[in-house]
Amino acid sequence: MRATTIALGPPPPAATPQFNGGASRGASREIDHDRASRDLNGGVGRQQTVYRAGDGPPLVWLHSLYGPEADAPLIDALAEHYSVYAPLAPGFADLDDLNELRDIHDLALHYDDILDALSLSGVAVAGHSFGAMLAAELAAHVPSRVARLVLLSPLGLWNDAYPVADLFAIPAAEAPQLLYADPSRAPSSGGSKPDVEQVIALTRGMTTVARFLWPIPDRGLARRLRRVRAPTLVVHGELDRFVPVQYADDFVALLPHATRQIIPGVGHMLLVEAFDQVMDAILTDLASFKWGVAAASPSRIV
Amino acid sequence: MKFHFFHLMPYPDLPDDFRQRYHGVWVDLPAAELFDPVVGHHAYNDYLDELEFADQSGFDGICVNEHHQNAYGLMPSPNLMIAALARRTSRAKLVVMGDSVALYNPPTRVAEETAMLDVLSGGRLVAGFPVGTPMDTTYCYGETPATLRDKYREGVELILRAWQSTEPFAFNGRYTQLRYVNIWPRPIQKPHPPVWIPGSGSVETWDWCADHSFLYAYLSYFGYLRGQKVMQGFWEAVARRGLEPNPYRAGFLQFVAVADSDAEAERLYAKHALYFYNRCLHLYPGFASPPGYTSLATIRQGIEGQIKLAADRNKELEDLTWAQILDRGYVVAGSPDTVVQRLTEMEQTLRVGHLMVLLQFGDMPKDTVLYNTTRFAQEVMPRLRPMWNEWADKWWPRDTLPTLAEPAPLPTPIPA
Numbered sequence: 001m002r003a004t005t006i007a008l009g010p011p012p013p014a015a016t017p018q019f020n021g022g023a024s025r026g027a028s029r030e031i032d033h034d035r036a037s038r039d040l041n042g043g044v045g046r047q048q049t050v051y052r053a054g055d056g057p058p059l060v061w062l063h064s065l066y067g068p069e070a071d072a073p074l075i076d077a078l079a080e081h082y083s084v085y086a087p088l089a090p091g092f093a094d095l096d097d098l099n100e101l102r103d104i105h106d107l108a109l110h111y112d113d114i115l116d117a118l119s120l121s122g123v124a125v126a127g128h129s130f131g132a133m134l135a136a137e138l139a140a141h142v143p144s145r146v147a148r149l150v151l152l153s154p155l156g157l158w159n160d161a162y163p164v165a166d167l168f169a170i171p172a173a174e175a176p177q178l179l180y181a182d183p184s185r186a187p188s189s190g191g192s193k194p195d196v197e198q199v200i201a202l203t204r205g206m207t208t209v210a211r212f213l214w215p216i217p218d219r220g221l222a223r224r225l226r227r228v229r230a231p232t233l234v235v236h237g238e239l240d241r242f243v244p245v246q247y248a249d250d251f252v253a254l255l256p257h258a259t260r261q262i263i264p265g266v267g268h269m270l271l272v273e274a275f276d277q278v279m280d281a282i283l284t285d286l287a288s289f290k291w292g293v294a295a296a297s298p299s300r301i302v
Numbered sequence: 303m304k305f306h307f308f309h310l311m312p313y314p315d316l317p318d319d320f321r322q323r324y325h326g327v328w329v330d331l332p333a334a335e336l337f338d339p340v341v342g343h344h345a346y347n348d349y350l351d352e353l354e355f356a357d358q359s360g361f362d363g364i365c366v367n368e369h370h371q372n373a374y375g376l377m378p379s380p381n382l383m384i385a386a387l388a389r390r391t392s393r394a395k396l397v398v399m400g401d402s403v404a405l406y407n408p409p410t411r412v413a414e415e416t417a418m419l420d421v422l423s424g425g426r427l428v429a430g431f432p433v434g435t436p437m438d439t440t441y442c443y444g445e446t447p448a449t450l451r452d453k454y455r456e457g458v459e460l461i462l463r464a465w466q467s468t469e470p471f472a473f474n475g476r477y478t479q480l481r482y483v484n485i486w487p488r489p490i491q492k493p494h495p496p497v498w499i500p501g502s503g504s505v506e507t508w509d510w511c512a513d514h515s516f517l518y519a520y521l522s523y524f525g526y527l528r529g530q531k532v533m534q535g536f537w538e539a540v541a542r543r544g545l546e547p548n549p550y551r552a553g554f555l556q557f558v559a560v561a562d563s564d565a566e567a568e569r570l571y572a573k574h575a576l577y578f579y580n581r582c583l584h585l586y587p588g589f590a591s592p593p594g595y596t597s598l599a600t601i602r603q604g605i606e607g608q609i610k611l612a613a614d615r616n617k618e619l620e621d622l623t624w625a626q627i628l629d630r631g632y633v634v635a636g637s638p639d640t641v642v643q644r645l646t647e648m649e650q651t652l653r654v655g656h657l658m659v660l661l662q663f664g665d666m667p668k669d670t671v672l673y674n675t676t677r678f679a680q681e682v683m684p685r686l687r688p689m690w691n692e693w694a695d696k697w698w699p700r701d702t703l704p705t706l707a708e709p710a711p712l713p714t715p716i717p718a
Contacts (some may be wrong), residue, residue, distance in 0.1 A: 095448070095598070101589050102476070164534065171587045200601055208591035214592075215444040 001053035001068075001075055001086070006115045017271075046100075048114050049093060051086040058120055059286070060110075061086040062127030062135045064271070065167075071128065074271050077279055082286075087114050089134070090164025091208030104219040107134065108141040115145055125230075126150035128271060129243070130209050133221065136251075139232075140224035148289045149232040149281055153243055153268050154251060155180055158218035162244040168210055181239035181267035183278040208277055215228050225254040232258040233285040235278060237266040303535075303649070303689045304365035304698070306397055307356030307675065308658040311349045311383075312374040315341050316581045324615070326586030328372045328437045342376065350386055355672055356661075359679035363428065365397040365658055366512060367500070369435070369444040374582030374664075381415045384389035388423040389709050395699050396423050397518070399500055399658075400430020405443045405449055408478045409457035410485060413464035417489045424703035425490035430519070432500040433507075436608055437506050437585075437698035440592045446524040448594030453477040453504070458497075465494040483634035491701040498553065498697070502609070503532045504600050508539035511551075517697040519553030523583060524611060525631030526648040529554060533652040536605075550655035550695040556648065557660045560677040567635040570670060572624040577664030580621045587613040587647050631710065633663075638681035645686060655690050658695075 030059035051068050053075055057081035063071045068086045078084050090110060101107050111134060115123065125146045127135035134153035139146035158164060165178055176186035192201075212219065232255050236248035252258045261281050266273035271292060315338065317323065324331055353364045366383045377383055384396045396419065401412045412431075420427040433454050439445045454473045457548055462473030463471065463483070470484035498517040501507040511518040514577035516538050522529045533552065540547055559565035559577065607682070615622075627633050634644045645657070661678055662671040 095594075098448070169588045174588075196602060196604070200598050201594055203596075203601060205596065210593045211446055212450040214440070214446040224535075293368050 001051045003049050003051050006048050006050060007119050008048055008117055016293060023294065049088040053084045054082055058083045058085060060115065060120065060123055060125040062131030063089065064128040065130050065209055067092050068162055071271060074277065081183040082285065092205045093139050094206060095204055098208065098211060104137055105155040107212065108137040111138045112145055112221045121179055122147040124148035124289060126282060128152040129268065130155055138223065139230050140221065143227050143229040146230045147159050148286065150285060151232060152235045152252060153237055153240055153270060153280065154234065155213065155217045156221040157247055157250050158216055159250060162246045162298050164217050165241060165242050178242050179268045181237065183264060183272060192212060224253055226256060228255055234258055234260040236262055237267055237268060237270045238261065238262050238264045240265060240268045242268040286300045303686060304362040304656050305683050306365050306656060307353060307361040308365040308656040308660050309349055309353055309438040309662060310374055311666055312377040312582050313337065313376055314345055316373060321584050326589065327374055329441045329586050329589050331373055337423040346464060352662055352668060352671045353387055354390050356675055357394040359675055361394050363395040363397040365399045367399045367537060368402050370438045379531045381419060388419060392706055395426045395428055397431050398427040399498065400432055401429050402434035404439060404454040405434060405476045406447055406493055409460050410423055410464050410480065414485050417465065417485060417487045418496060420489040420491055420495050421487045425701045427698055428498055428500040428699065430500055436592050436595045437589050440595060441589050447592040450595065463598050465489055476514055491699055495695050496699060502610060504597060505535060505603050506597055506599065508536045512539045512543050512545060517551055517553055521555040525650055526556060527631035530651055546691045547688045549653045550693055550697050552654040553656035553658055554652050554654040555660065557633040557656040557663055558641060558678060559633055560638055560641050560674055561684060562637060564640060565635040568624055571635060574664040574666035575627055576624065577631045578621035579627060579632065582664055583612045585609060585613040585616060587616050641682050642685050649715060655693065655695060
C-alpha cells in the first residue's frame with residue numbers, strides 16, 4: 001500500500017485530490033512516511049495522509065490502536081478485492097494535527113471531510129477497535145456518507161455491568177494479556193529494547209487514542225447510533241478481555257440495521273488471532289452489498 | 303538561603319506486608335480496608351502540630367501539597383491545611399506547593415482560595431501551581447493526559463489575570479469559559495503572591511518558568527544526586543534567556559535526618575525512612591505513564607520522571623536498605639557536621655536558594671519529628687543560612703503586614 005497526502009479545505013483542494021502513487025494490485029507493504037507534501041497547500045488548511053491499495057469498489061478502512069502498519073496484512077488482503085482507502089488517524093504522525101480536532105465531533109467531521117475530498121459517498125466503511133468506534137461515529141454524524149458498516153470489536157460504549165478494561169493503566173509489557181486470548185500470539189518485540197523513535201511513535205498513537213477514550217471510552221455514541229442508516233455487521237472476539245463481547249449485543253441493540261458475528265476463542269486483536277475468519281466475515285458481508293451509484297468510481301480520483 | 307519545613311502527611315499505619323498485598327499506594331488502594339479515620343484524626347493533628355512547631359523554630363516557610371487517593375499524602379486539599387495553619391502561626395510564610403490548577407473547575411476557585419489565604423494570613427502566602435502527578439490528575443481526577451498541560455497553563459493564566467485585573471473581565475478559554483471574572487477577596491500581595499512551580503523534569507516547564515519568572519522547584523524523593531540533571535536543565539533554560547542565575551529562582555526538596563552521630567541517626571530514623579521508601583513509594587507501574595502526560599520532547603531528552611523511577615522499582619522484591627538510601631543520597635542523615643557538609647555540597651551543585659526539607663517521613667512519631675526539627679533548626683540552619691546572601695530573593699512575599707491580627711482570647715461565657 002502507498003501513502004498519499006490530500007488537502008482538506010480551506011482553501012479548497014485541487015479538483016482532483018493529489019495522490020503520490022496510484023492504486024496497484026497486490027499492493028506493496030512499502031509505506032511512504034514522507035509528509036513533506038503537507039505543504040502542498042501552501043501550509044494553509046489541513047493535510048491528511050491516506051494509505052491506498054488495490055482495485056475494485058471502494059472500501060474505507062479505519063485502523064486500530066497501532067496505526068495502519070499493524071493492519072497491513074488485512075489491508076493487503078482486502079486490496080485483492082477492493083480499492084482500499086485507509087486514512088491515518090490525525091495525531092498518529094503529528095500530535096499538532098489534533099489542535100483543532102478537540103473532541104469526537106470535530107474528529108467525526110474530519111473523517112467526513114476526508115471522504116468528501118476523496119469523492120467517496122455512500123461508501124462501505126470498516127474498522128477495528130478505535131477505528132471501529134470512529135467508523136460508527138462517522139456513520140452516526142453523517143449517515144449519508146456510509147452505506148455499509150463493518151465494526152470489528154468496536155469501542156465507544158460503556159456498561160457498568162461489564163466495564164471496558166483500562167488499557168492505559170497496565171504496564172506495556174502486560175498489554176498482550178489484555179488484548180489477546182492467547183498472549184503468545186502477540187507480535188514479539190524481538191526482546192530488544194525499542195529505540196527512542198519507536199517509543200515516540202507508539203506514544204503518539206496511544207496519546208491520540210487516549211485523547212478520545214479517556215477516562216471512560218464513552219463519548220455519547222449510544223445516543224447517536226440510532227442515526228446510522230447503513231446495514232452493519234458487528235464482529236467480536238468471544239474472549240475479548242479489553243472490550244467484553246457483550247458490547248457486540250449492545251451495538252446491535254442500538255443500531256437500526258445490525259447483525260453480529262462472534263468469533264470463538266479469540267480476543268480483542270482478532271485480526272491477528274483469527275485473520276481468515278475475519279476476512280471471511282468481511283467479504284461475505286460486503287458481497288451482499290449492492291455497490292450503488294452513490295459509490296464513486298475509483299478511476300475518477302486516482 | 304531560606305529553609306522550608308515540608309510535610310506530606312503520610313498515613314502512618316500501613317501493614318508490614320504492604321508491598322506483598324497491594325500493587326500500589328495510590329489511586330486504587332482500598333481506603334475502606336486500610337484507612338482508619340481515628341488514626342487519621344491523630345495523624346492530622348500531630349502533623350499540624352509539627353508544622354506549627356516549625357513556624358516557632360525559625361523556618362522561613364511551612365509547606366504542604368496536594369495528592370489524591372494516596373496513602374502517603376493525606377491532603378486532597380492543601381488549602382484546608384493552610385487555613386488551619388494561618389490562625390496558629392505568625393512567623394513563617396505559608397507555602398502551598400500547591401494547587402493542581404487543572405483539577406479545579408473553574409480555576410478561579412484557586413484564585414479565590416489563595417486570595418482568602420493571603421488575606422487571612424496577612425500576606426504570607428506563596429502560591430504553588432503543580433501540573434500534578436499522573437496518578438492525581440489523569441487517573442484520580444480523569445483529566446485527559448494529552449490536554450492536561452494545556453489546560454493547566456490556561457488555568458494559571460486565568461488565575462494571574464483574576465488576581466490582578468482592575469475590572470471584571472470575560473474569559474473565553476479553550477477549557478474554561480466565564481462571562482464574569484471578578485474575584486472577592488483580592489490578595490494582599492501586589493501584584494500577586496509569588497508563584498512557585500513544582501516540577502518533575504519536564505523540559506517545557508523549565509522554559510515556561512524562566513519565561514514567566516516563576517520559581518522552579520524540583521520536589522524529589524530521590525535526593526540531589528538524582529536531581530542534578532533536572533536542575534541543570536532549568537539553569538540552562540535560564541542562561542539561554544540571558545537571565546541572571548539567581549539561586550532564589552529555584553527550590554529543591556530533600557529528606558534530612560539529624561542526630562548526635564551517624565549511628566544514632568540510623569537508630570532514630572532508619573525504620574521511618576524505610577517505611578516511606580518501601581511502603582509509601584510502592585507505586586504501580588501501570589499508573590506511571592499515561593500516554594500524553596509526558597511530552598515527546600521530554601521523552602527524547604531521556605528524562606524519567608520520579609514517578610516512573612519509583613514505579614520501576616515496583617517489581618523488585620528486595621526492600622531498600624538504610625545503607626542504600628544513604629548511598630544514593632535519598633536521605634541526608636547523620637551528625638550536624640555530616641548534614642551541613644552534604645547540604646553544602648548539594649547547594650553548590652544544584653544552586654537552590656529555597657531548600658525544602660522533609661524532617662518527618664513515613665510513620666515517624668511526633669516526638670522524633672520535633673527532635674529532628676529542633677536539631678536541624680538549631681545546628682544546621684544557622685551554618686547554611688549565609689549562603690547566597692549576595693542575591694536578592696524576588697520570589698518571596700514582600701507585602702506581609704507588619705502587624706498581624708491574632709486569634710483573640712475568648713471572652714468569658716455569659717452565664718445563662
